[in-house]
Amino acid sequence: MNCEDIQMLLADALGGELPDAQRPDFDTHIARCSKCRREYESMCGAVRSLQSLPEPQPVNVRRVGGRLILSESSRGTMTSLSFGLLRYAAGLMIAFTAGYALRAVLAPPGALPSSGVVQVADAGLKRDTLQLAIAGAHLRNPGRSDLAKCLSAMYVTRR
Amino acid sequence: MMASVESSRAGGFEKYAGQVYGWAYRFLGRHHDALDVVQDVFLRWDQQCTQARPLQPRGWLRRVTLNRAIDLSRKRQAGADSMTTMMKLPAADVAAVEPMDCATLRQDIAAALDRLTDIQRGVLVAKVYDEMTFAEIAAEMSLANSTVKTHYLRAVQAVRDRLRPKWADEVQ
Numbered sequence: 001m002n003c004e005d006i007q008m009l010l011a012d013a014l015g016g017e018l019p020d021a022q023r024p025d026f027d028t029h030i031a032r033c034s035k036c037r038r039e040y041e042s043m044c045g046a047v048r049s050l051q052s053l054p055e056p057q058p059v060n061v062r063r064v065g066g067r068l069i070l071s072e073s074s075r076g077t078m079t080s081l082s083f084g085l086l087r088y089a090a091g092l093m094i095a096f097t098a099g100y101a102l103r104a105v106l107a108p109p110g111a112l113p114s115s116g117v118v119q120v121a122d123a124g125l126k127r128d129t130l131q132l133a134i135a136g137a138h139l140r141n142p143g144r145s146d147l148a149k150c151l152s153a154m155y156v157t158r159r
Numbered sequence: 160m161m162a163s164v165e166s167s168r169a170g171g172f173e174k175y176a177g178q179v180y181g182w183a184y185r186f187l188g189r190h191h192d193a194l195d196v197v198q199d200v201f202l203r204w205d206q207q208c209t210q211a212r213p214l215q216p217r218g219w220l221r222r223v224t225l226n227r228a229i230d231l232s233r234k235r236q237a238g239a240d241s242m243t244t245m246m247k248l249p250a251a252d253v254a255a256v257e258p259m260d261c262a263t264l265r266q267d268i269a270a271a272l273d274r275l276t277d278i279q280r281g282v283l284v285a286k287v288y289d290e291m292t293f294a295e296i297a298a299e300m301s302l303a304n305s306t307v308k309t310h311y312l313r314a315v316q317a318v319r320d321r322l323r324p325k326w327a328d329e330v331q
Contacts, residue, residue, distance in 0.1 A: 010312060011293070011308035011309070011311050011312045012293075012308070014311070014312075014315060015286055015292075015293060015308075015311060017292060017293060042319050042323070043312075043315050043316065043319055045319065046315050046316075046318045046319035046322060047287060047315060049264060049268065049318070049322055050268060050283070050287045050288075050318060051287060052264070053185050053186075053188075053261075053264070053265055053268065054188070054261065055181075055185075056180060056181045056184035056185065056193065057184075057190070058177065059176075059177050059180050061173055061176040061177050070176060070180065070194065070197060
């Protein structure tokens with residue numbers, strides 16, 4: 001086995017896939033040839049360095065509905081990933097705008113701002129009343145609401 | 160219908176989420192940074208699946224994860240360098256989350272991987288950390304066995320050349 005043969009087998013040797021049949025010749029050449037030995041040992045050192053990076057803690061992955069929950073058992077921290085992330089964000093924004101509109105119309109300034117939506121729901125108000133409330137809020141503060149989106153959301157969800 | 164489509168996409172990712180986390184963690188060394196990468200890769204996976212699901216999901220995820228993790232590592236290093244300069248602190252005080260040697264080695268390895276091509280990087284990580292055989296890597300990446308070995312050798316050489324000046328004891 002010469003130096004060229006060693007070069008051909010270097011990847012196998014580094015990757016732990018050197019065939020048993022070729023191992024004795026490989027080792028013999030490496031022992032005799034200082035150039036090949038330096039090359040091989042330095043490459044082994046690089047692989048060892050790569051392997052020395054600490055292994056990550058195992059994470060538990062489970063699915064809850066359409067979401068993925070990753071938890072690291074040792075720290076108890078959780079991260080939830082959802083495919084509907086943007087959809088939820090948009091829904092939240094619309095709900096927030098609608099809540100703002102209802103609050104502006106139904107509650108006098110400073111009175112029960114957080115319970116406005118509950119009161120409306122309990123009272124069983126019709127869609128038209130809510131639409132009027134949103135429209136009223138929009139007219140008061142046109143720059144702070146999106147009338148088209150609110151009405152569209154109301155129409156779809158409450159039809 | 161929508162829910163089932165979403166579930167199948169999430170299911171596809173779910174199978175590899177632990178590995179995505181592991182790849183990211185190796186080069187970042189921080190739990191929350193790794194989770195940030197998982198989140199980012201997850202969104203990219205979702206986006207990709209709306210067009211076409213990757214034929215080799217693990218290979219695709221490995222490539223995207225490594226790119227993202229190394230990008231984040233580079234940014235973090237740049238931030239640490241500027242803070243060190245600004246506050247005139249030794250680098251060890253800035254990134255004192257783990258022993259300095261390990262943190263520095265991690266950064267140097269990430270910097271070495273940054274100079275590799277996507278394929279070289281993928282082959283190296285698949286071989287060293289995922290412990291795949293050359294044949295398995297070749298099948299996953301649709302490459303010839305000999306090509307995979309060549310990429311592996313070049314990647315290891317690049318890492319060695321990068322580490323040798325600073326880590327002479329480890330890389331002779």
